[in-house]
Amino acid sequence: MMRAFAPIAAMLIATGCQQHDVTVEHPWVRLSAVPANPSAAYFTLKGGAKDETLTAVAAPAAQRAEMHESMGSGGMMTMTPVKLVAVRAGDSVEFKPGGKHVMLFGLNPAVKPGTTTPLILTFASGRTATVKARIVGAGDPAPGD
Numbered sequence: 001m002m003r004a005f006a007p008i009a010a011m012l013i014a015t016g017c018q019q020h021d022v023t024v025e026h027p028w029v030r031l032s033a034v035p036a037n038p039s040a041a042y043f044t045l046k047g048g049a050k051d052e053t054l055t056a057v058a059a060p061a062a063q064r065a066e067m068h069e070s071m072g073s074g075g076m077m078t079m080t081p082v083k084l085v086a087v088r089a090g091d092s093v094e095f096k097p098g099g100k101h102v103m104l105f106g107l108n109p110a111v112k113p114g115t116t117t118p119l120i121l122t123f124a125s126g127r128t129a130t131v132k133a134r135i136v137g138a139g140d141p142a143p144g145d
């Protein structure tokens with residue numbers, strides 16, 4: 001009798017683990033003031049039960065997407081490309097204006113404020129997460145939840 005229950009228990013454990021994967025919260029994109037310039041995407045990564053690493057972000061509506069980090073002070077802001085972003089178990093990592101962000105090059109001009117556009121995040125574990133980022137105009141504040 002006990003044997004019959006083992007596969008069910010294993011399934012329940014597997015399902016439980018998935019709920020502790022990294023989650024992507026509050027994804028949004030601020031359009032650039034000049035359509036020819038890249039726009040920027042932001043979100044918050046909430047760590048799961050295990051350490052995870054974000055390896056890539058893709059945006060189907062853009063020709064190219066790159067992870068960047070803004071740094072510097074005193075009016076001298078520079079951006080450097082970021083290849084990997086570690087998300088420690090139980091920790092969170094914020095992509096926000098002035099910090100980490102995803103640069104969207106060649107964003108489709110049909111993407112307008114008030115709509116959403118998909119972002120596809122790939123992690124070192126092989127897992128991917130697709131989220132819909134809310135679009136705001138160049139001068140608009142970050143959208144609320």
Ligand SMILES: [Cu+2]
Nearest residue numbers: 068079101103
């Ligand atoms: Cu950038």
